[in-house]
Amino acid sequence: MGDHSVEALLRVGDSCLVLAQRLTGWCGHAPALEEDIALANIALDVLGHARGLLTRAGELEGAGRDEDALAYLRGAEEFRNLLLVEQPNGDFAHTVVRQFLFDAWTAELWKGLAESSDEVVAGIAEKAAKESAYHVRHSSGWVVRLGDGTEESHRRMLAALEDLWPYAGEAFLDDEVDVAAVEARLVPLPSSLEKPWRARVSYVLEEATLPVPPDPWWQRGGRQGRHSEHLSYLLAEMQVVHRAHPGVQW
Amino acid sequence: MTVETAWELLAEVPDPELPTVSVVDLGIARDVTVDGDAVVVTITPTYSGCPAMREIEQDVRAKLASRFASVDVRTVLSPAWTTDWITPGGREKLAGSGIAPPGARMLPLLVEGRPDRCPHCGSTETEELAGFGSTACKALWRCTSCREPFDYVKAH
Numbered sequence: 001m002g003d004h005s006v007e008a009l010l011r012v013g014d015s016c017l018v019l020a021q022r023l024t025g026w027c028g029h030a031p032a033l034e035e036d037i038a039l040a041n042i043a044l045d046v047l048g049h050a051r052g053l054l055t056r057a058g059e060l061e062g063a064g065r066d067e068d069a070l071a072y073l074r075g076a077e078e079f080r081n082l083l084l085v086e087q088p089n090g091d092f093a094h095t096v097v098r099q100f101l102f103d104a105w106t107a108e109l110w111k112g113l114a115e116s117s118d119e120v121v122a123g124i125a126e127k128a129a130k131e132s133a134y135h136v137r138h139s140s141g142w143v144v145r146l147g148d149g150t151e152e153s154h155r156r157m158l159a160a161l162e163d164l165w166p167y168a169g170e171a172f173l174d175d176e177v178d179v180a181a182v183e184a185r186l187v188p189l190p191s192s193l194e195k196p197w198r199a200r201v202s203y204v205l206e207e208a209t210l211p212v213p214p215d216p217w218w219q220r221g222g223r224q225g226r227h228s229e230h231l232s233y234l235l236a237e238m239q240v241v242h243r244a245h246p247g248v249q250w
Numbered sequence: 251m252t253v254e255t256a257w258e259l260l261a262e263v264p265d266p267e268l269p270t271v272s273v274v275d276l277g278i279a280r281d282v283t284v285d286g287d288a289v290v291v292t293i294t295p296t297y298s299g300c301p302a303m304r305e306i307e308q309d310v311r312a313k314l315a316s317r318f319a320s321v322d323v324r325t326v327l328s329p330a331w332t333t334d335w336i337t338p339g340g341r342e343k344l345a346g347s348g349i350a351p352p353g354a355r356m357l358p359l360l361v362e363g364r365p366d367r368c369p370h371c372g373s374t375e376t377e378e379l380a381g382f383g384s385t386a387c388k389a390l391w392r393c394t395s396c397r398e399p400f401d402y403v404k405a406h
Contacts, residue, residue, distance in 0.1 A: 034379065034380035034382075034390065037384070038382035041386055042382070044301065045299045045386065046299070051298075052327070119328070123327035126329070126330045127298050127328070131297060134381060
């Protein structure tokens with residue numbers, strides 16, 4: 001297993017980790033108790049996916065880095081997550097749109113990863129697929145309820161979609177790392193997931209009386225380590241305790 | 251020491267979040283092998299992010315260490331845990347403590363499962379309040395007959 005394998009797993013694992021951190025920001029602040037619990041539950045599942053993938057990436061790297069070393073001791077430029085997941089929580093509409101675009105992606109991604117030549121990765125994906133099915137059901141439900149809701153909720157969903165849509169396409173842009181990892185049958189080719197993703201997104205947006213925005217120039221770079229300024233702040237908060245007390249046990 | 255001894259001990263290890271059922275009832279304990287006074291137990295998490303997994307591992311280790319000199323607890327993800335592995339006895343214990351056991355899985359419409367009946371009054375007239383509940387494996391439902399809310403272990 002070469003470096004491309006580690007990179008390819010970090011691209012997925014880091015996306016899960018950063019989104020989990022974002023979602024936990026809602027804990028105690030969500031619009032209703034049930035939603036507070038739902039977002040925390042989803043964060044917990046997604047964090048579980050991140051832990052499995054980061055642990056496996058560390059094993060394949062063979063440099064002695066475990067999940068904690070990878071999560072807490074890398075700087076922003078070493079993270080390989082999609083730009084989408086580091087975008088701020090915004091209002092609830094932004095959180096819902098970000099979650100839906102992500103869930104619609106992972107719904108396809110896990111199917112592909114379940115066929116991975118790496119048995120550990122396939123096991124993580126097989127399990128994650130069942131959990132993500134509940135996530136996409138939840139976020140799709142909110143997209144429809146808010147999009148086809150009141151004038152105010154519709155307006156907010158339109159604004160969220162306009163803000164976040166330019167980050168939606170990065171997940172499907174292949175580069176040489178992906179091609180090498182696909183040759184090793186470790187991961188599915190990112191672009192191969194676009195068609196089913198679009199089908200689901202179009203269907204749900206139509207139900208929600210929201211237009212599918214035209215394709216912009218997709219914002220990109222997260223998967224190569226070039227991030228928006230938001231990630232550094234997120235990591236600072238996530239990593240501060242571990243960095244202040246390295247190796248501490250209790 | 252026999253495999254049966256190990257399974258009997260495991261049946262006394264409660265799930266930390268659903269203490270009315272054991273790790274055997276829930277299908278978390280998957281496999282046991284015994285060689286002399288050494289035991290190897292394989293466990294699997296219900297959900298990827300289950301925060302109770304570490305506690306379960308420690309509880310299993312402590313319980314088996316009471317009889318076995320060497321205890322090895324291994325965690326596997328595949329095959330993925332399913333609510334089909336909850337034993338009939340486990341389902342009865344859940345219902346007896348007011349938690350509806352999972353309904354039948356309806357693949358591929360996995361997420362459309364529903365409780366068979368209200369664990370309080372037995373009515374089949376129930377509705378979902380929230381898809382996510384007090385732990386990763388549960389949803390919050392309500393009985394429209396007796397009006398009581400209840401936890402439901404999601405078909406998975």
